[in-house]
Amino acid sequence: MPQTQRPLPPVPSLSEHQQRGWRCCWCRYPLSPGYDQAVGEVPVKPPNGAAYTVFLRACADTAECAEREKQQHPEETP
Template identity: 50%
Template sequence: MTPVETDRQLPSVSDMLEQQQRGWACVWCRTWFPVGLSTDLGQQRVVPATGAAYLWFPRECLDTAACATRAAQ
């Protein structure tokens, strides 16, 4: 999948579950993805105040309206 830009600012990686950081679940609503049913938001690099830099791989739901409803609950 080709990474896309999102109008929303990505949440802080430190507030996410491992599944969200690895692209297995939506960064917004935490829904698990079936294979191929998500939007790649592009590889991200984090440089924490302490420790080593690392990469994370955010993805979001294809159905953004349903995602927003789930995230608001």
């Protein structure tokens, strides 16, 4: 499991684009090759079906990412 400063969202809750690294795993923002950061390889073992691996990526600007995430989920903000 990759090391991050905040917990990764559950993989089943992520869109296909997030699981494939095309969008940020936290704020869903479209990512740019070579600019944004790889979070890492995450193995997934579903209760039914074959195991697979996702390669999560995240925004390079973590402050903007966190702000976008708060705007998407205002009910979860303390």
